[in-house]
Amino acid sequence: MSFLPDLLGQALNGLAYGALLFLLSVGLTLIFGMLDIVNLAHGSFYMLGAYAGLATLAVTGNFWLAALAAPIAVGLIGALVERGLLRPLYRRSPLDQVLLTFGLIYLFEDLIKWGWGGRIRSISPPPVFSGRVQLGGLTFPTYRLFVIGFGLLVALLLWLLIERTRLGAVIRAGVYDAEMTEALGIDVGRVFTLVFGFGAALGGLSGVIAGPIQSAYPSMGVSVLIPALVVVVVGGLGSLKGSLVGSLIIGQAETFGKAWLPGVSMLIIYAVMAIVVLARPQGLFGRPLR
Amino acid sequence: MTQQTRRAFLRAAVIGGGAAVGVTSGPWVLRARAQGGPVKIGLVLPYSGVYAELGNSITQAMELVFARENWTVAGRKIEIIKEDDEMAVPTGVRKTEKLIDSDKVDILTGPVHSGILMAMRDKVHNSKTILIVSNAGADAISRTRCSKWIFRTSFSNWQPCQPMGGWVAKNLTKEVFQIAPNYQAGKDDMEAFRETFHPAGGKVLGEEYPKLGETDYAPYLTKIKQSGAKAVFAFFSGTDAVNFVKQYDDFGLKASIKLTAPGFLTEPDVLPAQGKTALGIITGHFYTPQLDNPVNQRFVKEFVEKYKGKMPDGFACQGYDTAEVIVRALKAVNGNTQDKDKLVAAIAATEFDSPRGRFRFDPKTQNVIQPFIYIREVRELPGIGLTNVPIDKVADVRDPGTGCTLPA
Numbered sequence: 001m002s003f004l005p006d007l008l009g010q011a012l013n014g015l016a017y018g019a020l021l022f023l024l025s026v027g028l029t030l031i032f033g034m035l036d037i038v039n040l041a042h043g044s045f046y047m048l049g050a051y052a053g054l055a056t057l058a059v060t061g062n063f064w065l066a067a068l069a070a071p072i073a074v075g076l077i078g079a080l081v082e083r084g085l086l087r088p089l090y091r092r093s094p095l096d097q098v099l100l101t102f103g104l105i106y107l108f109e110d111l112i113k114w115g116w117g118g119r120i121r122s123i124s125p126p127p128v129f130s131g132r133v134q135l136g137g138l139t140f141p142t143y144r145l146f147v148i149g150f151g152l153l154v155a156l157l158l159w160l161l162i163e164r165t166r167l168g169a170v171i172r173a174g175v176y177d178a179e180m181t182e183a184l185g186i187d188v189g190r191v192f193t194l195v196f197g198f199g200a201a202l203g204g205l206s207g208v209i210a211g212p213i214q215s216a217y218p219s220m221g222v223s224v225l226i227p228a229l230v231v232v233v234v235g236g237l238g239s240l241k242g243s244l245v246g247s248l249i250i251g252q253a254e255t256f257g258k259a260w261l262p263g264v265s266m267l268i269i270y271a272v273m274a275i276v277v278l279a280r281p282q283g284l285f286g287r288p289l290r
Numbered sequence: 291m292t293q294q295t296r297r298a299f300l301r302a303a304v305i306g307g308g309a310a311v312g313v314t315s316g317p318w319v320l321r322a323r324a325q326g327g328p329v330k331i332g333l334v335l336p337y338s339g340v341y342a343e344l345g346n347s348i349t350q351a352m353e354l355v356f357a358r359e360n361w362t363v364a365g366r367k368i369e370i371i372k373e374d375d376e377m378a379v380p381t382g383v384r385k386t387e388k389l390i391d392s393d394k395v396d397i398l399t400g401p402v403h404s405g406i407l408m409a410m411r412d413k414v415h416n417s418k419t420i421l422i423v424s425n426a427g428a429d430a431i432s433r434t435r436c437s438k439w440i441f442r443t444s445f446s447n448w449q450p451c452q453p454m455g456g457w458v459a460k461n462l463t464k465e466v467f468q469i470a471p472n473y474q475a476g477k478d479d480m481e482a483f484r485e486t487f488h489p490a491g492g493k494v495l496g497e498e499y500p501k502l503g504e505t506d507y508a509p510y511l512t513k514i515k516q517s518g519a520k521a522v523f524a525f526f527s528g529t530d531a532v533n534f535v536k537q538y539d540d541f542g543l544k545a546s547i548k549l550t551a552p553g554f555l556t557e558p559d560v561l562p563a564q565g566k567t568a569l570g571i572i573t574g575h576f577y578t579p580q581l582d583n584p585v586n587q588r589f590v591k592e593f594v595e596k597y598k599g600k601m602p603d604g605f606a607c608q609g610y611d612t613a614e615v616i617v618r619a620l621k622a623v624n625g626n627t628q629d630k631d632k633l634v635a636a637i638a639a640t641e642f643d644s645p646r647g648r649f650r651f652d653p654k655t656q657n658v659i660q661p662f663i664y665i666r667e668v669r670e671l672p673g674i675g676l677t678n679v680p681i682d683k684v685a686d687v688r689d690p691g692t693g694c695t696l697p698a
Binding site: 005006014017113118121122132141144214215219220223255256262266 | 528
């Protein structure tokens with residue numbers, strides 16, 4: 001085995017996995033940062049995104065339309081969930097909110113099973129990215145290169161949105177102090193709905209983007225929830241930068257764990273999380289705990 | 291009907307039925323029961339999660355056979371009680387206890403998960419409940435942990451793998467990489483392959499055990515590529531099979547490294563999702579819907595008709611044979627499920643033409659003797675699409691049954 005191609009190949013694998021983790025976890029961390037809700041149903045938004053993508057593909061046959069339609073559809077579902085179900089619970093304990101989002105996982109899973117059946121499905125990559133490229137001695141799927149680039153693009157756009165626009169300023173203000181923001185005459189309730197819908201849309205988008213690499217099935221959202229939560233904890237609750245850095249760290253840790261420490265690979269990401277939490281309880285980029 | 295509505299319907303039917311019995315309770319009910327109430331058959335299978343399709347296939351084929359008998363055998367109604375084991379050992383054990391202790395089933399069938407099978411084994415054995423294993427392949431149940439009360443219509447993990455080792459060494463290559471999920475069945479399979487692979491001069495260049503339910507195989511695929519192996523022997527099923535096969539092709543391994551496996555890798559429950567990425571994969575299995583015997587042709591036709599175009603798979607064949615064994619044994623004992631020794635003897639003696647060939651149990655282990663392990667290749671046939679085409683076969687594959695002494 002030659003060491004260098006192996007190292008580079010695995011680093012690239014970890015980058016692609018990390019990019020997927022970022023797309024998945026950024027919506028989760030955004031919702032947490034703004035609304036203080038640990039949204040366990042985020043995995044369901046990921047799953048709903050994949051199925052909305054499948055539905056769009058079945059009609060249009062176009063991957064890009066699917067990648068556009070799925071986040072819109074899931075974003076609307078998210079907004080409805082916030083307005084109709086979560087809002088009445090804001091005055092109750094956080095546990096009630098967690099229980100609600102936990103229940104939603106089963107609701108959405110059963111709805112999809114009812115409509116689509118339990119069969120495993122698969123999203124084909126767009127024709128442009130369905131091949132593979134030679135990088136030195138490595139063969140790498142072009143779609144995974146696209147995922148890496150797309151993840152970074154989404155990170156950049158989100159950064160611009162949150163740091164450089166008025167809406168972003170409102171969101172940041174809301175994260176920092178919701179009451180004070182309200183006092184400034186901003187309808188925080190509407191912003192909450194918007195942010196929750198937007199976070200859900202990002203979850204839905206990640207479902208479509210992950211589709212060509214993985215497969216779609218009703219319970220797919222449950223298995224991705226744990227790594228997504230680990231990323232959010234490592235990066236810092238509510239931090240966009242944390243979600244990006246956390247994803248890249250966990251992506252590399254998991255990939256190299258599988259490749260080089262096969263016996264304990266399942267524990268690696270939890271070990272990373274434990275170390276980070278011990279050293280910085282608020283996560284790498286989280287606000288210090290008060 | 292979908293899974294959910296079927297279950298809801300069944301639940302309503304059971305409640306309704308219970309209420310009806312309550313209303314008409316009287317001496318005549320007791321008499322009716324003595325003459326033969328329903329034969330209760332318990333199914334412990336996954337109806338949710340990653341492996342739900344397997345549970346569904348097994349159940350659908352059983353229902354096909356029972357429907358053919360109008361749900362009545364030797365004058366007794368057939369009643370099936372489905373329990374979702376969620377592919378989780380504690381749940382599987384709890385559901386098993388419920389079926390044995392509360393429902394008092396006459397015959398228990400299932401499970402898919404080998405871990406559940408091993409965990410329910412003592413409960414089944416000690417309560418003298420007849421269990422017909424309709425999937426789980428843990429070798430031990432045909433070996434040191436065999437039981438007079440346990441039969442298996444499906445396979446032992448050893449059966450589709452052991453002939454593959456010699457076949458791959460002889461026909462493909464002597465340099466192989468092995469990969470399977472990190473649980474008992476996965477390790478059993480790799481071991482069985484080596485039994486015939488090593489003596490034929492084969493060399494295993496590396497082995498990996500990813501977690502069950504892995505979604506990203508990239509790190510392993512990079513290692514396979516680096517190992518210089520000419521073929522891979524992989525055991526995966528369900529979503530693992532879809533993800534592995536797709537990613538194997540994504541990384542361009544398929545062109546240079548032949549992918550071989552026990553048949554679960556390309557069964558019709560996963561083949562549509564794999565699509566053309568599965569073309570050329572070689573698997574060993576006791577069944578393929580392409581078998582051209584008359585029983586299979588009728589089975590395929592009826593299954594496709596009843597389940598709206600769904601092709602039967604190996605799991606369906608297992609369900610078919612499980613139900614066929616139950617029907618034939620019940621007829622042989624005239625519907626008398628009270629004399630369990632007689633019923634066990636009747637099951638052991640059952641022999642018939644199954645879609646997979648001549649079905650019979652090995653008297654040594656009460657595990658099925660596979661009439662053939664077919665070596666199959668995934669091809670695209672006009673009018674059918676992607677399917678497993680038999681290209682070779684190994685006859686009469688019976689588990690060695692090491693350490694099994696029946697009656698035990």
